[in-house]
Amino acid sequence: MIVRDLLLGPKRYKDLLEGLPGMGTNILAARLKELEQATIIRRRVLPPPAGSTVYELTTYGRELEDILMTLTRWGAKSLGPRQPEQFLRPVTLVLGLRERFKSEAACHLQAVYELRFEDDETYTIRIANGSLEASYGSAGNPDLVVTADVETFLQLQERHLLPQEAMASRKVQLDGNSDLFTPFLELFDVDGRSAVPSGVSGACDQ
Numbered sequence: 001m002i003v004r005d006l007l008l009g010p011k012r013y014k015d016l017l018e019g020l021p022g023m024g025t026n027i028l029a030a031r032l033k034e035l036e037q038a039t040i041i042r043r044r045v046l047p048p049p050a051g052s053t054v055y056e057l058t059t060y061g062r063e064l065e066d067i068l069m070t071l072t073r074w075g076a077k078s079l080g081p082r083q084p085e086q087f088l089r090p091v092t093l094v095l096g097l098r099e100r101f102k103s104e105a106a107c108h109l110q111a112v113y114e115l116r117f118e119d120d121e122t123y124t125i126r127i128a129n130g131s132l133e134a135s136y137g138s139a140g141n142p143d144l145v146v147t148a149d150v151e152t153f154l155q156l157q158e159r160h161l162l163p164q165e166a167m168a169s170r171k172v173q174l175d176g177n178s179d180l181f182t183p184f185l186e187l188f189d190v191d192g193r194s195a196v197p198s199g200v201s202g203a204c205d206q
Contacts, residue, residue: 002031003057003064005091006041008123009136010056018119019089040064069099088150090117093157094125094134100157100188103130107204109187111180114142118149127187130204144176144184159190 005011005019017028032055035041040061046052057064072095094115106127113125124139125132148156152171155161163182166172174181 006057010054090121101132106130111143114139114145116147144180148172
């Protein structure tokens with residue numbers, strides 16, 4: 001879970017702790033120490049004005065990404081309907097976007113999106129040349145900011161809720177070029193099987 005939470009960029013200890021409900025401070029500290037000793041993660045101090053100490057994956061640790069995502073796809077095949085007591089974390093949803101991404105559908109779209117979820121979790125999605133890049137944090141100068149809770153975004157993604165309905169009911173708020181919202185949702189397969197692996201732009205090279 002720690003490695004999963006670091007796939008989209010570095011995080012502070014506080015952020016890791018908040019994102020791993022049920023994990024005590026002593027357990028998290030021990031796991032981080034073990035991962036550091038195994039050279040899977042490292043600590044780094046951000047430059048001013050932030051100056052915070054963050055944890056991030058090493059080059060060696062990032063090699064786990066394909067393994068983790070393969071395990072995720074494998075495990076998803078045996079999952080039944082999500083139960084009320086089960087919750088979906090924003091990081092899981094954003095990682096899922098990468099898996100569902102249809103590269104060929106994004107060949108003519110170039111835009112930067114900022115996704116804002118509950119608990120002040122913010123992610124940047126960059127679409128260019130048929131590829132998708134996802135990372136933690138604000139985009140700086142996004143073309144469109146999308147604010148919604150995870151459940152609403154998931155319903156939109158799976159086509160259980162139309163964009164117009166979500167905006168009319170204020171379940172989603174848009175700030176910027178709202179014309180980019182529907183094209184964004186259309187970049188992802190409903191069934192979770194992308195035709196071209198995320199981050200690969202080969203479908204646009206023709």
